[in-house]
Amino acid sequence: MIKTVGLRKSFGNNHVLRGIDVAIKPHEVVVVIGPSGSGKSTFLRCLNLLEKPSSGQVFFRGHCITDPHVNVNEVRREMGMVFQRFNLFPHMSVIDNITLGPMKVRGVSLEEAKQTARDLLRKVGIAEKEKDYPSELSGGQQQRVAIARALAMKPMAMLFDEATSALDPEMIGEVLDVIRRLAEEGMTMVVVTHEMGFAREVGDRVLFMDEGVIVEEGTPEQVLGKPQNPRTQAFLSKVL
Amino acid sequence: MALDFSIIPGIIPALLLGTRLTIELAVIAVAIGLVIGSFAGIARVGGSNVARIVTGVYVDFIRGTPLLVQLFLVYFGLPTLIRRPVPPFIAAITAMGVNSGAYIAEIVRAGIQSVDRGQMEAARSLGLTYSQSMRYIIFPQALRRIIPPLGNEFIAMLKDSSLVSVIALEELLRKGQVVITRTFRPFEVYMVVALIYLAMTLAISRLVAWSERRLRVVD
Ligand SMILES: Nc1ncnc2c1ncn2[C@@H]1O[C@H](COP(=O)(O)OP(=O)(O)OP(=O)(O)O)[C@@H](O)[C@H]1O
Ligand SMILES: [Mg+2]
Numbered sequence: 001m002i003k004t005v006g007l008r009k010s011f012g013n014n015h016v017l018r019g020i021d022v023a024i025k026p027h028e029v030v031v032v033i034g035p036s037g038s039g040k041s042t043f044l045r046c047l048n049l050l051e052k053p054s055s056g057q058v059f060f061r062g063h064c065i066t067d068p069h070v071n072v073n074e075v076r077r078e079m080g081m082v083f084q085r086f087n088l089f090p091h092m093s094v095i096d097n098i099t100l101g102p103m104k105v106r107g108v109s110l111e112e113a114k115q116t117a118r119d120l121l122r123k124v125g126i127a128e129k130e131k132d133y134p135s136e137l138s139g140g141q142q143q144r145v146a147i148a149r150a151l152a153m154k155p156m157a158m159l160f161d162e163a164t165s166a167l168d169p170e171m172i173g174e175v176l177d178v179i180r181r182l183a184e185e186g187m188t189m190v191v192v193t194h195e196m197g198f199a200r201e202v203g204d205r206v207l208f209m210d211e212g213v214i215v216e217e218g219t220p221e222q223v224l225g226k227p228q229n230p231r232t233q234a235f236l237s238k239v240l
Numbered sequence: 241m242a243l244d245f246s247i248i249p250g251i252i253p254a255l256l257l258g259t260r261l262t263i264e265l266a267v268i269a270v271a272i273g274l275v276i277g278s279f280a281g282i283a284r285v286g287g288s289n290v291a292r293i294v295t296g297v298y299v300d301f302i303r304g305t306p307l308l309v310q311l312f313l314v315y316f317g318l319p320t321l322i323r324r325p326v327p328p329f330i331a332a333i334t335a336m337g338v339n340s341g342a343y344i345a346e347i348v349r350a351g352i353q354s355v356d357r358g359q360m361e362a363a364r365s366l367g368l369t370y371s372q373s374m375r376y377i378i379f380p381q382a383l384r385r386i387i388p389p390l391g392n393e394f395i396a397m398l399k400d401s402s403l404v405s406v407i408a409l410e411e412l413l414r415k416g417q418v419v420i421t422r423t424f425r426p427f428e429v430y431m432v433v434a435l436i437y438l439a440m441t442l443a444i445s446r447l448v449a450w451s452e453r454r455l456r457v458v459d
Contacts, residue, residue: 050365087359087362088362
């Protein structure tokens with residue numbers, strides 16, 4: 001469903017991604033782990049073109065989306081993204097946060113958008129908060145709204161960039177539960193996380209990234225259980 | 241010579257007439273400035289390279305030169321180019337409006353840039369276009385941060401409008417000068433003039449402070 005070929009990204013002299021080749025199959029959950037600054041976020045942001053790759057290609061459902069003629073807005077609506085810092089729209093109520101995209105991008109009617117939004121809020125367990133503003137919610141609740149906002153676009157894939165890193169420990173579980181349920185439903189997902197237990201549990205495949213390259217990849221048992229590469233071993237010994 | 245407050249009631253009507261013109265000048269100037277400044281401020285953030293350079297030069301020129309010189313350029317300079325006189329009122333609102341536009345452009349730019357980068361990214365990741373993201377996400381948030389400094393800009397324009405007294409427009413300061421030729425009481429008259437300015441600027445800064453509090457509650 002998503003494929004990168006020789007994906008590179010530099011910020012000036014800082015070569016953050018140095019040739020990434022990954023293919024993500026439909027319904028697959030790919031977990032990306034790696035030390036801070038290794039380029040995980042940049043990789044994720046290249047997939048929906050929030051960052052413009054310096055070279056290489058990104059394919060989405062067989063189309064090369066790094067082609068300059070491609071309408072990036074049409075690609076992005078099919079890929080939901082969840083950010084570390086939620087990035088909810090603070091001037092809008094919860095329900096308006098969720099209905100904006102479907103209405104403005106997909107041309108869905110207000111009633112239909114609200115119906116979808118309420119279904120999603122129920123699904124993430126905060127149906128009663130639809131009229132609240134983001135600042136009135138806890139971090140865990142905000143992140144669940146952010147997930148609902150992304151899902152409201154009915155995307156074909158979801159990208160999670162450390163969705164639980166900004167949360168207090170007691171709220172991590174409620175957000176991971178939502179992501180876990182999405183995985184069970186067969187959503188195609190790329191999940192950047194520092195939660196190794198979670199990676200092991202939901203990941204079909206784990207990528208270990210360091211200094212802009214994928215150092216090791218395989219099933220969670222292989223990469224997390226019996227890492228072959230010394231860099232993977234060193235990283236895991238620090239975080240586990 | 242002792243202070244003579246008995247002249248004050250007699251000069252108030254004339255000074256209020258001048259006050260009215262002062263307010264008109266400031267309101268019109270800031271209105272013009274809002275139109276110019278909104279476009280210029282947006283162009284400085286999201287415009288083409290040409291638009292950025294043009295608006296950058298405009299803002300630097302206006303902010304780096306005295307309003308009085310700008311006023312003279314319009315009132316004395318422009319007529320020699322267009323070969324017809326520029327009426328004082330038109331010259332005043334032109335110079336003040338263009339001047340205010342540069343300061344408001346900076347206010348608008350700062351307001352837009354004060355919105356967290358993640359907001360634009362979240363909007364774009366939903367598939368909203370750049371202009372939709374600006375319209376629904378960035379501008380509404382920027383507006384809250386723009387309103388208080390706009391109030392300060394209005395205060396600045398109220399005070400700076402006194403400069404146009406030199407081109408014989410009878411705004412508050414000029415009216416005061418006229419009144420002095422009749423009463424020969426410069427201290428009392430200028431004191432009253434100053435207090436009228438003070439009353440206006442205090443009222444507006446109160447309004448600004450109030451709106452700041454209101455807007456913060458919504459955040
Ligand atoms: N917009 C940018 N401009 C310049 N440099 C950037 C930009 N975004 C990221 N970088 C640099 O790219 C490198 C990798 O950043 P990235 O955020 O992808 O790492 P990460 O693996 O997600 O790290 P973390 O675990 O801390 O989130 C860092 O050195 C960072 O400074
Ligand atoms: Mg990151």
